[in-house]
Amino acid sequence: MTECKPCVTLMEERLKLTKASTTAKVDATLYRRIIDGLRYLVHTRTDIAFVVGYVSRFMEDPREDHWAAVKRLLRYVKGMVDHRIIFPRTGESWLQLTVFSNADMTGDIDGRRSTSGVLVFLGSVLIS
Structure with missing residues (x-):
């Protein structure tokens, strides 16, 4: 995601994710590693705490829609890296x-x- 386009919002408005999603499965190991890194980042970036907690709910069986929310969060972090x-x-x-x-x-x-x-x-x- 080094070449991704940064965004200024954490997640889509009124986003409702569910564990009963029928979209395609994604690599659970990669999903968990990304979430673990974001959980660590929450210690210094409290603005992402809610979204990290929200996408953490789906670590057991991550799907494409869950992954899309994580990628948007990563794009937000990239866009806000210089903010203090x-x-x-x-x-x-x-x-x-x-x-x-x-x-x-x-x-x-x-x-x-x-x-x-x-x-x-x-x-x-x-x-x-």
Whole structure:
């Protein structure tokens, strides 16, 4: 995937993958190796955590549609490799942490389980 076209979104909007997929099987060993590498990358790239967790559900029997989601994630990582988070130090402000959480009730097609997510903002606030 060294010559792939980078993308700016992690996954398709409203993507619903299932373990009961009827698409062609893919190489399970390669799929697992890629997922393992992405799980390691989550430690420094928390923006991919949800999608890595989502595609990890299909490591037992990966299919073409699961593989397509992983390839899109790899294209996103390639496109965002130069992005960084910088917290500049200023004397006139302090950092404020804001956290939101949500869950999609029974969003998992296979087990009817909920998937939760967290959104974290860390921003500077001027002291007045």
